[in-house]
Amino acid sequence: MRVKFCGTASLADMRCAVDAGCDAVGFIMGVTHKSSDFVTAAEAARMIRHLPPFIEPVAVTHLQETDDLIRLVRDSRCTTLQVQNTVEPAELDAVRDALPYVTIVKAVHVTDASAVGTAKHYEPYADALLLDTRTRERLGGTGIPHDWNISAKIVAGSAIPVILAGGLTPENVREAIRKVRPYGVDVHTGVKKDGVRNPERTLAFAREARDALSGEPDR
Template identity: 30%
Template sequence: MVRVKICGLTRQSDAEFALECGADAVGFVFEPSSPRYIGGNEEALAVPHRLAPYAQCVAVYGNYQSGWSGYTGCNVIQYADGDPWPNPLPYVLACRIGQMDEIDPFVGAVNSKVGEHEGVKGILLDAFDAHQFGGTGKTIDWSFAAEVVNRVSVPVILAGGLTPENVADAVRQVRPYAVDVSSGVESEPGLKDLSKVREFIMAAKGATR
């Protein structure tokens, strides 16, 4: 069954609800350029520490240079660009797909990065945006993503414009290890629409039963 990550959380109640509905991971954004950035929000920063001890919490960065904040209460790192992550935590490497990308060079670059970055447990596929790391609501080419799934050496997490309405089709077409959603289940940046969270998780997991 496909795994689900609900990302861009800022409230404890939203994170707990997502986990209760069957989310496998919850994500907290530490990238200052994001509208979901929690670095200056003491209440939001406390959320990962307050969740159940076995909750999978992911700290999301644009890159290492954007400011590793030390211990965050998270047990996995996700970041997009830059040097290999100098931290003992396992991490997911976010790879952004642009409109002009071609499959062979893209797969080659991904496999090269995975080989260079010790500790990479998977990659996340998202839409490229020059001004924002993730949470853009832009959908990627699912046929391109499916080809990546078949040709890279690590598990693939699918992101980019996913919603309760399209996630089942995405899962069936791409066959990813997991799906990741942020803006697709929000009422506004950082605040989740709980009915959409529930519907998204049910649709994603129902697609592979």
């Protein structure tokens, strides 16, 4: 089970994720909605210089315009782009043409059953989907789980990897994985304590996620 820790705002955050054995770290940049732990592209680039091999740096953004997305990836030196906001498929194609080395993850907000159709709409244009929760103010980082039954339906019908996010914690990630069967999981607020990323909760999350399907083949 792949594990991504999002909202990396400091070298201490990054070390915490690395020590837990993460597969990816997310840097929130280019925000247009309420968010926490966001950084500039330059700050992300400085942290990425200290990232060990084989851990993916992910640019997580609310930006929508092609030129803005391309500039953000180039300036931050990330190799994966996670698009949280609504964009046209043609925008994702344009990003791919400009940055053929970049993996594109498109967030789908699971507010109701219409998310199944939204996921299918973006599937041909993304390398992976990320199922998240949103509110009027926030495009992610809500700390609120969504309907895992809908997420499980999306995973079962998807031709590309699907990552589960939204309100995951060390206490519920095992149940979520068993219910949804995602390719990977993504957490931000669920591993915080007193407003900062907590080493014990971060390690516990990774352990629970990796053990959730113990004895079953990795997807």
